[in-house]
Amino acid sequence: MEVRAAGEAILEKASQLLDAEHIPHQCEVLVGIPPETIVNAVDRNQIDLIVMGATGMGALARLFLGSVAIAVAQKSKVPVTLVK
DSSP states (O other): OOHHHHHHHHHHHHHHHHHHTTOOOOOOOOOSOHHHHHHHHHHHTTOOOEEEEOOOOOHHHHHHHOOHHHHHHHHOSSOEEEEO
């Protein structure tokens, strides 16, 4: 399965769960450098909260690889809630 199709499948399942609970949401598959792409989408769509998963990588992995969640939290103008 290609990456875009996998992302759309995940978002469809999440969307169904949110719809069942009548929770407003917006789903979109974006391509680019993750932190910049996420922050730009937030600005473009006037989103007031980011909720994203954190993989729970250890300090050593973050040191070498960086963390998308940390980068988004640092670059974002809106609150970021990390879910582990």
